[in-house]
Amino acid sequence: MTVNKSGKKVFEKELEDYRDQVWGCARCNWCQNQWGWSVKSAEFSEICPAFHEYRFFPYSGMGKMHIARALIEGDFDYADAPELAEFIYTCTTCGACEMNCQRMQDKEPLKVNEALRARFVRDGVGPMPEHKNLINSVKSYDNPWMQPRTQRDRWAKKLPVKDIGKEPAETLFFVGCTTALDASMSQVARDTASILLKAGVDLGTLGKKELCCGSPIARVGDRETFIELALRNRELLNNTGVKEIVTSCPGCYRAVKHDYPEVPGAAALNFKVYHTVEYIDRLIADGKLTLSREIPLKATWHDPCHLGRHCGIYDAPRNILKAIPGITFVEKERNRDQSWCCGGGGGARTAFLDFAQRTAEKLIDEARRTTGAEAIVTCCPFCEQNIGDVLQRTGDGMKLYNLIALVSQSIA
Amino acid sequence: MAAEQKQKVTQKKLAPHVYQALEDVVGKRWISEKRSLVETYSKLSIEGMTFVRKHRKDDTAVPACVVLPGTTGEVQSIVKVCNRYSVPFIPFTNGQVFSATTNDQPTLIIHLSRMNSIINIDTDNMVATLQAYVDYAQLQAEAMKHGLWNGGTPLATTVCKLSSQFSFAGLWQTDLKYGLLNRNLVSVKMVLPDGKILTVGSRCLPKAGDFWEYGPGPDLLGMQRGGAGSNGIVTEITVKLHPWAGDTTLPEVPHGRPSLEDVHEPKYDSPPPPANHRLHWIEFKDFSSQIKTMRDISHSGIAIGLNATGVYSAYYCSQTQEMTWERCKNKFFPDYNCYVIIAGITSAKQIDYEEKVLQKIVERNGGTFLTADHKPEVLEALKPWNLDCIRHTCGFRMNRKMYANAWLPTGPFEVGRQTQEFWSDALNAFGECDITDRGGADDTPFLYALQRGRFSFAEVDNYPDPTNPEEIQKAAGYGIYGMARLVKEKVCPCLMAFLSVEPFTTMFPEVGPNQHTLFQKIRRVFDPKGVNAPGRQVYTREEWENVPPMLKQWVNKMREMVGLESVQ
Amino acid sequence: MSLKKDLTNLLGSNAVFDDEETLRHYSRDQSFVPQCMPDAVAFPESVEQIQAIVAYANQTAVPLVPYSSGLNMHGGTVPKEGGVILNMSRMNRIIEVDQDNWFAVVEPGVTIRQLQNALEEKGLRAMLPLGTPPARSALTSCVERDPALASASFEYGNDLLMDTEIVLPDGELFKTGLWSAGGRPGSHMGPVRSMLYRFWTAAQGTLGILTKACIKVEHLPGMMEIRAFRFNSFNESLAALIDIQRREIGLECFLLNKLNLAALYCDDWHVPEEFPASPVASQDFSTLLDALPCWTLFVCLHGAPELPEEKIAYQAETLDEIAGHHGLNSVPLNGKQELLQHELLRPWGVLKKYNFKGAVHDLSFKAPLKRIPEFQHIIARVAEKYAYPIEEIGGYILPVERGRGAHCEFDFHAGPDGAAGHERIHALWREAGELLVDEGAFFDRPYGDWADMMYSRTGEYTAKLRELKIELDPNNILNPGHLCF
Incomplete structure (x- = not known):
């Protein structure tokens, strides 16, 4: 009995495919706690945002395993447990449980929860009502924010970026819905494009034709919509002829790089996928970008879950931060694979805003108290939104930067 | 098969007025009787019977309600409500227990997850006082900042x-030097089953x-230790601390941290030992030289583990x-081995001295150190x-399948040999559930040296498929x-x-002898109404009458198998 | 039938006595505990006989006072309600010494001298408390939690009691540790890693009669080196003492004040056989008292079985480093090294202090190291009130488990009962005790008057002890009137 032995791809696995795993949950409780060797204090020793907040086991990865077991065996059904959706959807899909459980027990509580969500959607008891707006928006507008398609390339005005539909380019900048459409985020898109152009990258975008990567849809369990989107995107992207894709959104990055190959019955990707920080780190290392302008700032890095824990990009952003003159880099107590989620992912922010923001508050608190930093730096639009909202609401003096903005400043 | 088929x-529920009384104590947020929520407190970690009950669709495994007190005072109030209405309760932390106890009465789970603070680290007197939900890792992390540590962590892990x-x-x-947790207790604050507070030691x-x-x-x-949590709820515990020779944090793995993409790469599991600590591995040709060396090391006074x-x-x-599986099959790790943990608490020269003594003992007994020249791949692993x-x-x-059953006999190092023999007999009698079950029969059982080697624990286990009731039943056979x-x-x-406390206490009256009668007296004093994890440590006569006949039959069958008379 | 006759029926002839002189002997000890005559003294020789007597006592409600050597010195075996002294001194077999697993199995009548002698022959030693008579029962010393001299060491000096065999108040025989399974001894832990055995410790025989115990022993050091440092006050030693403990230097580590050290060094005095002793005047003692420092700290470095010189060397090096750091004044132990080493293995030389005035009334409690000066101050204040000379207070401080706490003993010297000033010293001792308990000095072995002082302040602990006593000993036959029973 071990994981990933069914031969099925993740997006075709039913809850029942995890039966061995859920029966075998040993309640080791590592899904709620920092990997033992990494614990540096009592206060910051936990890792599951939902369990930390609610303290009942159903909110933990382990709890999901037990719920899944009972549903598989028919011990109760939806009518007996109308509360189920709350337990299943307060998860931020940060993957911390899965990280420690995989390492310890070879099991996948996050995938089990995603299978639960898929089943809920299939059976019409999920997702949360708030998520339905988001899904409908993607279906109607190809983005979750109910923005017209025509707005998607507004950020790029006056920038000499190629439209890949009109002229070929080696590198595609896959902007992502939030970066492209949220006015407060669009500077990231402009900065990214400017930096890459400055480094001589032959850069293009899909312009108005860019589609939602499907990540938010996948995370809330609407497999049908996600698979359709993934297939559309794969075809669209494979047909661009680019050698590589760069995206500044960890959600898009994870979706394209790791989720698409798990969608059944589709062709392989014919390009490489990079996150912006990975790409910029390489440009700096290759001498194609020089960070020269000093930014006097004591800063700490927040690892976006989908970039760090899910995809293993830990060093690139740290390398960049350390390369910026004037920046004093300080590490948060919980970092890399054991990083504390901002609370913004997995649809939690959409359906459980208070919980998402309390999770961000805890992150800010940890950053301040374990580093003495003036600023949190990250590179995920969802993290930025969620942390930024809290900082704004509370009037907290902690600064928040997108790494791309700092790079842009240091280059200029 | 569709779920509805x-x-x-079904879940038994508390009477509404009882629920209300509990809600009045903790507030709406910290109490729940939702079906899916109580489910997550019903299948425990290691207790084979809960797996059996799950497969049998036994509704007695499902608690009625879960409550999360935030203070000792709230625990007191909850317990008083339970007394007033004769509601059985079970104190709960991780659920990694060896002995479950929900029974046919609607049962309340008192989950202590909100009581998770370190109350005090007294560096002068080298003790730490912890709330009930504090784990070993938290304690260590804080103590190490003061040049202290708690002396060890359990195999059941630091969580x-x-x-x-x-x-x-x-x-x-590190039992060799520090003993088990029971050697490291200073005091507890307990809410007794009647709601009163008992503190022990100088704290009282x-x-x-x-x-x-x-x-x-x-x-x-001492009476509470071994009481299986049935004499009250520990809401605060004070434990001993010891001088710590390492740094304030444990060292990082030089290869960095894993991601979900490469989490299984062995490189992430290759940390160095903490500062001023060394770990040495020694291989032996047979069990006799292993034991001889372990005893000599114990008597020499070196090492902490x-x-x-x-x-x-x-x-x-x-x-x-x-x-x-691969490594078990191929005997990748030496059959007979031991590891020795050395710490330089007095000075670095202590390490030099102890390594010299270790070298001498190992040479004398024909052991071989694992080194860069001898089985480096094993040493790396x-x-x-x-x-x-x-x-x-x-x-x-260990628990990737199901850790259904563990034997942990105690005695001088030779108990390892007896364990080997008895376990082999069990394997022959019942057949293995998994290749890993042969651990301890074909090689050394896990053997812990305790208190300078005066005695040891031997451990052997088996690992059935948790989805397979027949295999679990087989594992139950091993346990009993x-x-x-x-x-x-x-x-x-x-x-x-599988069978750690009851029905062991009652069905093996040879032990003590008649320890159940003494335990019954103690239980009468602490829990006259029988509400605190009833039937966990010792049955009352009425509880004994209600024990499922199946369990009594199992135990008696095994008693007869080994030549003991049945217990009625 | 008479009590004697009944008991003789159970034990046979020459095992029961009720003559006036014998009863008087058992009616008191050197402590302030009031005299009380027992009705008979019985000498059982087997567990079965003890069980028979317990059954008899339950039928007749005759109190039983478990008694091994009678050298508790604090009234633990002085009857409160008469009854039968159950003298187990005839059960004096060392049943086993296990050289492989380092334990000894003893009956209650085995003395600490007898045990130590037997162990030494096998290259082993028992860890013994300072200032306990050589004729004291080794089992009782362990069960009553006498603090071993090596208490500073977490591993070697504490938790010495392993398996026990107990006749419960209802006459049932109960075993703890490995013995509970009926096999070999060798661990304090029984099923479910229980520590139940601790319930019978410091119980003064009120909860059961221990008939056999397995006790930890250690190797006999082939090499020892004792270092000593002088201080003008205990307070002055504190910082260095803590550093020494944190670096885990020395197997034994303790402080004696000048009165106790002078008694130990005094050539004119011998260890008394009886307590109280008859006072012996000594010029040597007076001279020593003048010459010795207020407090002396002893750190005893032991060579392990393997490479003993090297072990002593690395410890000595760190000790020197700490001594240098704190500017400690080392005391040359010219000619005393041997005496001290002897005292570590046979630690009753300090009992020569009984020659000073005859009786010694100690205040024996546990305290955090840093609070000891505060308690010393209380004792000095009360002594002053009663015009008791400060320099005649004996002092012994024993850090436990690397300084987690300390065992403290402060002695008042007095003549025997009836001697001049005896009542005054009793009042002084009692008042000092009350004030100490008030301030949190922890008398963990509450003998005599300390029992009321402690149990009136420990609330639910006291209540639960009483409830357990009633459940286990409903007829209250075992040593009634002691502790809180």
Whole structure:
């Protein structure tokens, strides 16, 4: 009995495919706690945002395993447990449980929860009502924010970026819905494009034709919509002829790089996928970008879950931060694979805003108290939104930067 | 099969006025009787019976309600409500217990997850006072900042709560020097089953402070240890700290941290040992020279930890179950081995001295160190132990299937040999559930040296498929057979999963002898209404009458198998 | 039938006595505990006989006072309600010494001298408390939690009691540790890793009669080196003492004040056989008292079985480093090294202090190291009130488990009962005790008057002890009137 032995791809696995795993949950409780060797204090020793907040086991990865077991065996059904959706959807899909459980027990509580969500959607008891707006928006507008398609390339005005539909380019900048459409985020898109152009990258975008990567849809369990989107995107992207894709959104990055190959019955990707920080780190290392302008700032890095824990990009952003003159880099107590989620992912922010923001508050608190930093730096639009909202609401003096903005400043 | 075609397991509920009384104590947020929520408190970790009950769709496994007190005062109020309405309750931390107890009465789970603060680290007197939900890793992390540590962590891993381990568990890697948790207790604050507060040790005298573990006079702390949590709820525990020779944090793995994409790569499990600590591995040609060396090392006074792992390293040090199976099959790890943890507490020269003594003893007994020249690949694979020997993290790799059954007999090192023999008999009688079950029969059982080698714990386990009721039943056979066999052979079973406390207490009156009658008296004093985890440590006559006949039959069958008379 | 006759029926002839002189002998000890005559003294020789007597006592409600050597010195075996002294001195077999697993199995009548002698022959030693008579029962010393001299060491000096065999108040025989399974001994832990055995510790025989115990022993050091440092006050030693403990230097580590050290060094005095002793005047003692420092700290470095010189060397090096750091004044032990080493293995030389005035009334409690000066101050204040000379207070401080706490003993010297000033010293001792308990000095072994002082302040602990006593000993036959029973 071990994981990933069914031969099925993740997006075709039913809850029942995890039966061995859920029966075998040993309640080791590592899904709620920092990997033992990494614990540096009592206060910051936990890792599951939902369990930390609610303290009942159903909110933990382990709890999901037990719920899944009972549903598989028919011990109760939806009518007996109308509360189920709350337990299943307060998860931020940060993957911390899965990280420690995989390492310890070879099991996948996050995938089990995603299978639960898929089943809920299939059976019409999920997702949360708030998520339905988001899904409908993607279906109607190809983005979750109910923005017209025509707005998607507004950020790029006056920038000499190629439209890949009109002229070929080696590198595609896959902007992502939030970066492209949220006015407060669009500077990231402009900065990214400017930096890459400055480094001589032959850069293009899909312009108005860019589609939602499907990540938010996948995370809330609407497999049908996600698979359709993934297939559309794969075809669209494979047909661009680019050698590589760069995206500044960890959600898009994870979706394209790791989720698409798990969608059944589709062709392989014919390009490489990079996150912006990975790409910029390489440009700096290759001498194609020089960070020269000093930014006097004591800063700490927040690892976006989908970039760090899910995809293993830990060093690139740290390398960049350390390369910026004037920046004093300080590490948060919980970092890399054991990083504390901002609370913004997995649809939690959409359906459980208070919980998402309390999770961000805890992150800010940890950053301040374990580093003495003036600023949190990250590179995920969802993290930025969620942390930024809290900082704004509370009037907290902690600064928040997108790494791309700092790079842009240091280059200029 | 669609879910609706399967038999449901209904939940018994508390009477509305009881629920209301509990809600009045903790507030709406911290109480729930939702069906899916209580489910997550119903299938426990190691207790085989809960798996059996789950497969049998037994509704007695499902608690009625879960409540989350935030203070000792709230625990008191909850317990008083339970007394008033005769509601049985079970204190709960992680659920990694060896003995479940929900029964046919609607049962309340008192989950202590909100009580998770370190109350005090007293560096002068080297003690730490913890709330019930504080785990070993938290304690270590804070103590190390003060040049202290708690002396060890359990194989059940550092995420275990000390308040819970206090009740009856807690084997450490460093038992050689520091003993088990039971040697490291100073005091507890307990909410007794009637709602009163009991503190023990010096803490019970006003102004004395919390530093002394005994008395006044007859000791009540020891009575709670081993009480399986049935004499009250530990809401605060004070434990000893010891000088720590390492740094304030444990070292990082030089290869960085994993991601979900490459989490199983062995390189992430290769930490160095903590500063001023060394870990040495020694291989032996046979069990006799292993034991001889372990005894000599114990008597020499060196080292803080000494254990033989045998095939167990194949669980702890393998990143996947496939790797475990492969290594078991190929005998990748030496059959007869031990590891020695050395710490330079006095000075660096202590390490030099102890390594010299170790060298001498190993040479004398014909052992071989694992080194860069001798089996370097094995030494590399054993690296998780470099930190696990201090802060045990990888232990639950044993449980990738189901850790159904453990025998932990105690005695001089030779108890390992008896364990080998009895376990082999069990394997022959019942057949293995999994290749890993042969650990301890074909090689050394896990052997822990305790208190300078005066005695040891041997451990053997088996791992059935949790989805397979027949295999679990087979594992139950091992567990009960083991208990009967050890009792028959007059070997002390210090802890047995599957059948750790009751019905062991009552169905093996040879032990004590008649320890159940003494336990019954103690229970009458502490829990006259029988509400605190009833039937966990010892049955009342009425509870005994209600024990499922199946269980009595199982135990009697095994008693007869080893030549003990049936118990009626 | 008479009590004697009944008991003789159970034990046979020459095992029961009720003559006036014998009863008087058992009616008191050197402590302030009031005299009380027992009705008979019985000498059982087997567990079965003890069980028979317990059954008899339950039928007749005759109190039983478990008694091994009678050298508790604090009234633990002085009857409160008469009854039968159950003198187990005839059960004096060392049943086993296990050289492989380092334990000894003893009956209650085995004395600490007898045990130590037997162990030494096998290259082993028992860890013994300072200032306990050589004729004291080794089992009782362990069960009553006498603090071993090696208490500073977590591993070697504490938790010495392993398996026990107990006749419960209802006459049932109960075993703890490995013995509970009926086999070999060798661990304090029984099923479910229980520590139940601790319930019978410091119980003064009120909860059961221990008939056999397995006790930890250690190797006999082939090499020892004792270092000593002088201080003008205990307070002055504190910082260095803590550093020494944190570096885990020395197996034994303790402080004696000048009165106790002078008694130990005094050539004119011998260890008394009886307590109280008859006072012996000594010029040597007076001279020593003048010459010795207020407090002396002893750190005893032991060579392990393997490479003993090297072990002593690395410890000595760190000790020197700490001594240098704190500017400690080392005391040359010219000619005393041997005496001290002898005292470590046979630690009753300090009992020569009984020659000073005859009786010694100690205040024996546990305290955090840093609070000891505060308690010393209380004792000095009360002594002053009663015009008791400060320099005649004996002092012994024993850090426990690397300084987690300390065992403290402060002695008042007095003549025997009836001697001049005896009542005054009793009042002084009692008042000092009350004030100490008030401030949190923890008398964990509450003998005599300390029992009321402690149990009136320990609330639910006291209540639960009483409830357990009633459940286990409903007829209250075992040593009634002691502790809180």
